[in-house]
Amino acid sequence: xxxxxxxxxxxxxxxxxVTISCTGSSSNIGAGYDVHWYQHLPGTAPKLxxxxxxxxxxxxxxxxxxxxxxxSASLAITGLQAEDEAHYYCQSYDTSLSGWVxxxxxxxxxx
Amino acid sequence: QVQxxxxxxxxxxxxxxxxxxxxxxxxxxxxxxxxWVRQAPGQGLEWMGWINPNNGxxxxxxxxxxxVTMTRDTSxxxxxxxxxxxxxxxxxxxxCAREVDGSGFKPFDYWGQGTLVTVSS
Numbered sequence: 001x002x003x004x005x006x007x008x009x010x011x012x013x014x015x016x017x018v019t020i021s022c023t024g025s026s027s028n029i030g031a032g033y034d035v036h037w038y039q040h041l042p043g044t045a046p047k048l049x050x051x052x053x054x055x056x057x058x059x060x061x062x063x064x065x066x067x068x069x070x071x072s073a074s075l076a077i078t079g080l081q082a083e084d085e086a087h088y089y090c091q092s093y094d095t096s097l098s099g100w101v102x103x104x105x106x107x108x109x110x111x
Numbered sequence: 112q113v114q115x116x117x118x119x120x121x122x123x124x125x126x127x128x129x130x131x132x133x134x135x136x137x138x139x140x141x142x143x144x145x146x147w148v149r150q151a152p153g154q155g156l157e158w159m160g161w162i163n164p165n166n167g168x169x170x171x172x173x174x175x176x177x178x179v180t181m182t183r184d185t186s187x188x189x190x191x192x193x194x195x196x197x198x199x200x201x202x203x204x205x206x207c208a209r210e211v212d213g214s215g216f217k218p219f220d221y222w223g224q225g226t227l228v229t230v231s232s
Contacts, residue, residue, distance in 0.1 A: 036218035045222035093216040099172045105155035
């Protein structure tokens with residue numbers, strides 16, 4: 001069981017907007033540690049999608065956005081495209097575990 | 112450009128050890144912590160620990176302490192992850208990943224291609 005909780009799956013039609021939540025606790029997100037998001041396609045290495053809660057690396061479309069509030073964070077994807085179908089993971093630091101933690105991952109299906 | 116190239120597929124028996132390498136290029140190797148992350152079949156990403164290539168300092172996830180050792184050879188810009196006393200549930204793809212430099216808990220901006228380790232009798 002992951003320290004950061006994500007929904008196992010979300011889905012949306014092309015062009016729609018979806019959000020993926022990442023719920024933590026007072027020992028990680030709630031303690032002020034930043035949240036990062038990764039996109040993972042089968043057979044490839046994870047790709048950094050959002051860093052330090054809200055920032056997009058160069059090359060990531062502005063259809064992807066992140067937010068953080070309290071003990072949770074969210075990833076929003078607007079204008080869904082077929083190529084967005086992937087697993088998405090949130091990441092933060094946990095002071096109780098003294099280490100990095102990932103969410104359990106969310107599989108995005110584009111209908 | 113930054114590249115992390117990992118060693119190839121490994122098949123090991125339970126109780127054995129495996130050592131995976133990660134050769135870095137395109138940047139100054141000692142300048143960034145290197146992390147190891149694994150993904151078991153059908154499971155999510157799991158952080159294993161990091162090594163500071165500059166001084167060899169390490170920090171391991173509690174789950175792996177006593178069974179994992181991370182080392183580096185700065186002369187060839189290569190990081191290593193050795194996992195001992197392998198169990199069937201250690202079957203996974205193992206990734207090395209570079210942490211963005213700077214203070215604080217930075218994201219992992221470059222990842223290796225992954226190394227499949229299969230534990231089978």
